[in-house]
Amino acid sequence: MPVWQELREELKHKNFEVITVGCDVKGAAAEEQWIRAANPTHPSLIDERHLVPELYNTRNVPTTVWINEDGQIVRFDEGIYLRRRNRETGEFTVTERYLNALRDWAAKGSASGYVLSAEEAQARLRQPATEDAQATVHFRLGAYLVQQGHAAEAVAHFKQAHALKPENWNMKRQAFNLGNPEQDYGTTMQQETQIRPSYVPLDMPALPEA
Amino acid sequence: MPEFPATVIYDEKPISVTRPQTTGDDLWLTLEDLAAATGFEIKPEGVCRDDVCVAIPSGRADAFLRSAGGEMRFNLAEFARYLEQPVAHDATHSVWLFGEPPSAWQGRLNSLIAPDFTLPDLGGNLHTLSQFRGTKVALACWASW
Numbered sequence: 001m002p003v004w005q006e007l008r009e010e011l012k013h014k015n016f017e018v019i020t021v022g023c024d025v026k027g028a029a030a031e032e033q034w035i036r037a038a039n040p041t042h043p044s045l046i047d048e049r050h051l052v053p054e055l056y057n058t059r060n061v062p063t064t065v066w067i068n069e070d071g072q073i074v075r076f077d078e079g080i081y082l083r084r085r086n087r088e089t090g091e092f093t094v095t096e097r098y099l100n101a102l103r104d105w106a107a108k109g110s111a112s113g114y115v116l117s118a119e120e121a122q123a124r125l126r127q128p129a130t131e132d133a134q135a136t137v138h139f140r141l142g143a144y145l146v147q148q149g150h151a152a153e154a155v156a157h158f159k160q161a162h163a164l165k166p167e168n169w170n171m172k173r174q175a176f177n178l179g180n181p182e183q184d185y186g187t188t189m190q191q192e193t194q195i196r197p198s199y200v201p202l203d204m205p206a207l208p209e210a
Numbered sequence: 211m212p213e214f215p216a217t218v219i220y221d222e223k224p225i226s227v228t229r230p231q232t233t234g235d236d237l238w239l240t241l242e243d244l245a246a247a248t249g250f251e252i253k254p255e256g257v258c259r260d261d262v263c264v265a266i267p268s269g270r271a272d273a274f275l276r277s278a279g280g281e282m283r284f285n286l287a288e289f290a291r292y293l294e295q296p297v298a299h300d301a302t303h304s305v306w307l308f309g310e311p312p313s314a315w316q317g318r319l320n321s322l323i324a325p326d327f328t329l330p331d332l333g334g335n336l337h338t339l340s341q342f343r344g345t346k347v348a349l350a351c352w353a354s355w
Binding site (some may be wrong): 001006007015016017018019020021022023024029031034035036043044045046047048051052053055056057059061062064065066067068069070071072073074087102105106109115118121122125127128131132133134136137138140141144145148151152153157160168170173174176177186 | 219223224259271285296297298299300302303305307308310311312315318319320321323324325327330331332337339340342343344345346347348349350351352353354355
């Protein structure tokens with residue numbers, strides 16, 4: 001969040017905007033402290049029912065989608081932590097490589113080497129299937145029950161969503177966070193990540209810097 | 211048949227329906243509750259909302275409509291199955307959540323057009339993605355969990 005705000009201020013004169021979307025069933029109550037700390041001047045939106053992951057069929061956070069001036073997707077679903085804290089030293093490192101790619105795009109637009117061809121971009125999109133629509137209703141019902149104070153009853157519905165879309169980490173991580181993964185779901189994030197990777201490696205050319 | 215209040219979430223909005231009859235996977239609503247929860251009305255041409263009517267399949271009217279004690283009821287769950295809408299149901303709290311029919315999502319991401327959405331910020335102000343046409347947008351999803 002703070003990195004997005006800095007980047008936005010740096011690039012706002014290049015016809016570039018950042019929109020952040022916080023996905024959390026607990027909404028503003030869970031997100032407010034992070035948003036206030038970043039003090040964003042860009043739209044910083046609250047998505048209690050995970051609408052954006054549903055519409056874009058993304059599977060984890062963080063994730064970034066690049067959208068050009070014509071409203072077309074030119075890069076899709078890249079799970080990059082812009083700033084990571086080293087657990088041992090406590091130091092933060094910033095993913096300059098990804099920021100530089102965004103700077104290049106802001107400066108050059110469609111001429112940027114990071115803009116995917118229409119064919120490449122289309123190949124990265126995941127069109128929704130029946131299971132996505134089915135998983136979504138179970139996840140949304142679970143989310144609604146949590147919001148009504150019925151977290152225990154939400155578990156069965158979250159489980160159905162997980163069974164339908166086992167590769168959807170949004171639905172898993174959110175549900176695990178709202179309860180106790182071992183007690184409620186008989187698993188842990190560590191076990192889950194051993195079964196399948198939680199992030200797709202970045203598929204981005206190493207271009208000379210802008 | 212017993213009647214218990216239920217919550218119907220159709221088109222995102224949770225609506226309390228006062229007198230549904232529930233049997234297994236069926237949800238029979240009074241026409242008043244149907245209109246309140248979904249905006250649909252029963253007309254001679256079918257099940258109608260705004261300018262669109264869905265004809266009830268011939269020979270299957272009994273699965274959709276029934277009259278009990280002189281009162282007409284409509285089976286919203288059967289209608290969802292007919293439209294291939296996914297449905298999630300919580301029996302403990304009597305909540306029925308209806309998802310979108312395939313016509314709403316089948317074309318999504320078939321092209322590079324970024325799906326549009328409107329969401330609030332912390333202050334409750336609504337923002338719509340398509341308002342940013344003409345600008346390059348980095349759309350970044352995050353979560354606190």
